Amino acid sequence: MERPRGRETGWGQPGLFLVERSLPEVGTEDLRACRTVLVETCRRLARRGHLVRYLRSILAPAEGRCFCLFEAPDPETVRLANETAQLPFARIYAVVDLPVTEVEGTT
Amino acid sequence: MGRRRELRTLAQLLASSRLVTLVGPGGVGKTRLALRAASRALEEVPDGVWLVELGSLGSPALLQHVVATQLGLRPQASTWLLPTLIDALRDRELLLVLDNCEHLIDACAALTDVLLARCPRLRVLATSRQPLHLEGESVLVVPPLDAPESGEAPNAEGLWERDAVRLFVTRARDLLPDFQLTPENASAVADVCRRLDGLPLALELAAVCLPVLGVEGLCARLDDRFQLLSRGRRSTGRRQRTLRAVFDWSYELLDEPERVLWRRLAVFPGSFDLEAAEAVCGGDPLPADRVMGLLLELVDRSLVSVVPDGDRMRYRLLETVRAYCLERLRSAGEEGEIRNRHLRWYAQLSAAAGRDWLGPRQGWWLERLEREVDNLRAALEHVRDEDLVEVGLEMASDLWLFWYARGRLATGQWFLRRLLEAAPGADRSRARALANAAYLGLAQGDRETAAAEAEEALGLARAAGDPWLLPEVLVIGALAARAGQDRARAEALLREALDLYRAQGRGARVGVAVAGLGSLALEAGDDRRALALQAEAEALHRAAGDDWNLGFCLFEQGVIHWHLGDLEEARRRIVEALSLRRRLDDHRGIASCLDAMAWLFATEGEHERAARWLGAADAAWRAIPATIAPQWQPYRRACETACRRSLGAERFRRAQEWGRNGRLDDLLAELADPGLAVVRAPEHAVRAPALSPRELQVARLVARGLTNKEIARRLGISPRTAETHVEHILSKLALSSRAQIGAWVGAGEGARPSVRSLPDVPHRSTG
Numbered sequence: 008m009e010r011p012r013g014r015e016t017g018w019g020q021p022g023l024f025l026v027e028r029s030l031p032e033v034g035t036e037d038l039r040a041c042r043t044v045l046v047e048t049c050r051r052l053a054r055r056g057h058l059v060r061y062l063r064s065i066l067a068p069a070e071g072r073c074f075c076l077f078e079a080p081d082p083e084t085v086r087l088a089n090e091t092a093q094l095p096f097a098r099i100y101a102v103v104d105l106p107v108t109e110v111e112g113t114t
Numbered sequence: 115m116g117r118r119r120e121l122r123t124l125a126q127l128l129a130s131s132r133l134v135t136l137v138g139p140g141g142v143g144k145t146r147l148a149l150r151a152a153s154r155a156l157e158e159v160p161d162g163v164w165l166v167e168l169g170s171l172g173s174p175a176l177l178q179h180v181v182a183t184q185l186g187l188r189p190q191a192s193t194w195l196l197p198t199l200i201d202a203l204r205d206r207e208l209l210l211v212l213d214n215c216e217h218l219i220d221a222c223a224a225l226t227d228v229l230l231a232r233c234p235r236l237r238v239l240a241t242s243r244q245p246l247h248l249e250g251e252s253v254l255v256v257p258p259l260d261a262p263e264s265g266e267a268p269n270a271e272g273l274w275e276r277d278a279v280r281l282f283v284t285r286a287r288d289l290l291p292d293f294q295l296t297p298e299n300a301s302a303v304a305d306v307c308r309r310l311d312g313l314p315l316a317l318e319l320a321a322v323c324l325p326v327l328g329v330e331g332l333c334a335r336l337d338d339r340f341q342l343l344s345r346g347r348r349s350t351g352r353r354q355r356t357l358r359a360v361f362d363w364s365y366e367l368l369d370e371p372e373r374v375l376w377r378r379l380a381v382f383p384g385s386f387d388l389e390a391a392e393a394v395c396g397g398d399p400l401p402a403d404r405v406m407g408l409l410l411e412l413v414d415r416s417l418v419s420v421v422p423d424g425d426r427m428r429y430r431l432l433e434t435v436r437a438y439c440l441e442r443l444r445s446a447g448e449e450g451e452i453r454n455r456h457l458r459w460y461a462q463l464s465a466a467a468g469r470d471w472l473g474p475r476q477g478w479w480l481e482r483l484e485r486e487v488d489n490l491r492a493a494l495e496h497v498r499d500e501d502l503v504e505v506g507l508e509m510a511s512d513l514w515l516f517w518y519a520r521g522r523l524a525t526g527q528w529f530l531r532r533l534l535e536a537a538p539g540a541d542r543s544r545a546r547a548l549a550n551a552a553y554l555g556l557a558q559g560d561r562e563t564a565a566a567e568a569e570e571a572l573g574l575a576r577a578a579g580d581p582w583l584l585p586e587v588l589v590i591g592a593l594a595a596r597a598g599q600d601r602a603r604a605e606a607l608l609r610e611a612l613d614l615y616r617a618q619g620r621g622a623r624v625g626v627a628v629a630g631l632g633s634l635a636l637e638a639g640d641d642r643r644a645l646a647l648q649a650e651a652e653a654l655h656r657a658a659g660d661d662w663n664l665g666f667c668l669f670e671q672g673v674i675h676w677h678l679g680d681l682e683e684a685r686r687r688i689v690e691a692l693s694l695r696r697r698l699d700d701h702r703g704i705a706s707c708l709d710a711m712a713w714l715f716a717t718e719g720e721h722e723r724a725a726r727w728l729g730a731a732d733a734a735w736r737a738i739p740a741t742i743a744p745q746w747q748p749y750r751r752a753c754e755t756a757c758r759r760s761l762g763a764e765r766f767r768r769a770q771e772w773g774r775n776g777r778l779d780d781l782l783a784e785l786a787d788p789g790l791a792v793v794r795a796p797e798h799a800v801r802a803p804a805l806s807p808r809e810l811q812v813a814r815l816v817a818r819g820l821t822n823k824e825i826a827r828r829l830g831i832s833p834r835t836a837e838t839h840v841e842h843i844l845s846k847l848a849l850s851s852r853a854q855i856g857a858w859v860g861a862g863e864g865a866r867p868s869v870r871s872l873p874d875v876p877h878r879s880t881g
Contacts, residue, residue, distance in 0.1 A: 029560055029562070029563055031194055031197075031559070031560070033194060033197050034197075036232075037194075037196070037197035037200065040196055040197070040200060040228050040231075040232055041194060041196050041197075043227075043228050043231075044196065044224045044225065044227075044228050047223070047224045047227055047228075048220060048221070048224045051220045051223065051224070052220060055220075070562070071560075071561075071562060089175075090173060090174050090175040091174045091175075091220050091221045091224070092221070092224060093174060093175055093176075093177050093178045093195070093196070093221060093225065094194065094196075095175075095194070095524070095528065097531075097563065
């Protein structure tokens, strides 16, 4: 089973997790505010030994869905991060991220 | 008691820093200090001081929910609360007191950070065991009370200077009125205060033992106790050990039944009533009929506080005490069982409410549950045992009207979803919970997820073959279908529900289904049919005593009559709906009615009035916060256009301003309807201030008889500016003379509001 490729973090074997939530109609400013809370929360938790990092979000505004990618040792930590940031979520998936590499592009 | 220096420092910090954190160990009096400072700050804070107690909150996920509720918000439009909070606070100047942050410190810090960044005039006062570690935070360490030094020559006058001694002696006098600080006992008293490290809570608890032990006996106890302590763990702070020592010894002085009760009370996160105490804590070895006597004993010993609530009595444990009792409960191996009993008790309460929702007691139940909201939350949070998940699901479902009517949509949904996750199997309860989650979701505009949940609920309900449950799920399914523009399906589902309800003879519910069909007919443009259906529903709602649904029904009828040109009938309906909704404190319903009245006035050609009512509606919507439902928006726009055209932009704007800033009661007085005299302005609403702070200043000076020139000189502004302020004041308050301004100020509009949601009054005030 392929280990998820993450960045070199020195955390051992972090996993990648995708958090799915509904995306209400919010303006850019409000979205930024929520992201700030998430980043800050992960930072604080990491300082306490819950090694979680918020990587990015992908939005599907027409569908009203939002997907946030986290690096963490387990889904419980991801749940903790989202609850501490007080952002509601529908599901947490363990995922594998496969960006295209240069090597793959060639025949 | 004392704390003059800390209060002064705190006042200075509050004036210069937007975030002040009071830090200190448990039992040192942070909360009391914060509240005293907050009360004093009221004068300077135009939008008030708001208290949020976090000690009893278990999960950080609910932090924003609790803050929003305490601010009187009843958000219904969004599933993300942060934007709602920011919007509500952005333009306001208020002081938010976050009490007991330590167990939610990360969540509090992250939230405070973003709120302070986005709301420039917001200030926060937090109490915690550690600072929040945010930039710009001012930390004030709350020291224990001033206690005598060891080796200090104990003379009575010198000792009296020490706050700790004063507190101890005052407390002692509550129990022994003749107790005096004398040369004979001075040394012992000094010893006690010193060994208890000046911790107010420890001193209070120790004083309680005086009648039994006397001062010397107290000292001897401390000797024993501290010998034990020195053998204890070194890692815990010394002050914590001291407090613990006093708790231990208080515990030991109790009889066994008292001990059992005291530790069992720890499951109540906040306040509780006697009935709950008996139900939850009574039971082997405590007979339920002894609980009352034992509880009063504990109150006498300052181990339980009394919280007067109108003419009712409620009780609570101080946060630090509760933590101790919880430990004891755990060591006794009783935590699980007592928490389960707590859940069952509140589940029973919720079930009783659930049975009465569509009836004359709905208002009473809404109030009742409001008082118990901490307990409801804790009960649902602590569902752990597998076989209790179903109880939790049913309870969360039973509370549907409470979640909806009291604006806790997001909270209710959170609990339902969390419990659903834990209960893949329980079919009937699951169906019900899914349906209710969908219902709450629809009310928040979250259509997609809600539709999926409603579908699943319907499938499960049909499979479960429960004829009692099925129609309820069908009605919610119809709401989901309607939100998805599938009117045909909505109608089909409602008809199926209607047939079932009729067969079951459930009149109140029949009314709901009929009203649903009426609402669909209105949407389809069939006014006559809609009217007939709503009239039928009205009769059923009245027969059942269901004011909540009657309000919706009357509103729709009002709109229909308006369409049909019968303005008199329309007004009658809307006014009655308004009066019902005020009694139930239905913010959204009230705002809708204000809007509708504006449309009626506009149609009659009374554009000035219409504009004022539009302004009032605006203020009401903003305070929730929410906007009028999409199906009514065209009416509002048409009304605005008509008014603006008739009055001209400037007059329109001013009339709206008047409505926005005026008092709802004054507006309603225009209607001269006795039904509307039942006034109960919701206590927690953040009302838009009538005047700006500067205008308030000017008003007060006008009331003192100063001329514009004198006011200008006093405030350091130009006479022209002062004149403008006075004009604005007259216009905003709809007054016509300076004398009237004087009367307004005199009547107390400039008077001090109080800190919202004061906590319990301690059994004996500590000062």
